[in-house]
Amino acid sequence: MTISGCCNNSVKLICIFAVWICVVLTGCSTAGQRDDSVFLIDSELAASVVHVRGNERAAQLNRLVRPGTVVMWLNKASDDIRILFPERKVTIACLNPVSFSINAEGIFESKNLPPGAVASLCFIQPGLYRYVVESQAGAHGTQAAGFQLEGTIVVE
Numbered sequence: 001m002t003i004s005g006c007c008n009n010s011v012k013l014i015c016i017f018a019v020w021i022c023v024v025l026t027g028c029s030t031a032g033q034r035d036d037s038v039f040l041i042d043s044e045l046a047a048s049v050v051h052v053r054g055n056e057r058a059a060q061l062n063r064l065v066r067p068g069t070v071v072m073w074l075n076k077a078s079d080d081i082r083i084l085f086p087e088r089k090v091t092i093a094c095l096n097p098v099s100f101s102i103n104a105e106g107i108f109e110s111k112n113l114p115p116g117a118v119a120s121l122c123f124i125q126p127g128l129y130r131y132v133v134e135s136q137a138g139a140h141g142t143q144a145a146g147f148q149l150e151g152t153i154v155v156e
Contacts, residue, residue: 047120051076052133054147061133061151065123068094071153072120073133075113079146080136083119084109089129094122112136129153 047070048063054077063071075081083100085108099110099119110119123129130152137146 046070047072049074050151052081052149053077054079054135054149056149058150061131061149062154063152064154064156067124067126067155068122069155070094070120070122072098072118073110073113075115075117077135077147078115080112080114082110082112082134082136083131084134085129085131087130089127090121090123094124097121123153123155126155129155 046066046068048065050061050063050071050073052061052073052075065071073081073083084103090108097108097120099113099117100108100121101111103109108121113119130150133147133149133151135146135148
């Protein structure tokens with residue numbers, strides 16, 4: 001998929017996100033679905049949701065996806081979280097990542113995500129992308145110790 005092909009799909013990505021938000025807001029159950037599910041939207045687009053609770057094993061944060069897949073992180077922890085790609089490997093992504101930006105060091109990182117918030121990034125280039133989820137313990141007045149989890153996105 002070329003960058004221009006991905007740009008043509010930006011409307012589809014917005015629709016995917018809007019449908020996903022509607023599902024979350026209406027309280028539709030995901031019982032019976034695995035956290036590592038990949039949802040095929042059409043023959044070209046897919047989405048994968050990473051549920052962050054703070055007690056995951058590494059395998060629960062890993063995803064194997066196709067180019068053009070939107071990976072969404074849903075904060076189910078009790079504190080704010082932040083997601084970053086410390087190896088600076090994510091250099092090309094689809095337009096309009098949600099809650100992600102590139103920091104001064106050239107690393108994709110999310111803003112602080114309160115409980116229930118979502119961040120998403122569309123992966124275009126094949127490769128292995130390591131990421132870190134850090135809790136921002138105490139952001140809501142809790143005394144709990146923070147956590148740091150590592151995961152990978154493999155795009156084939």
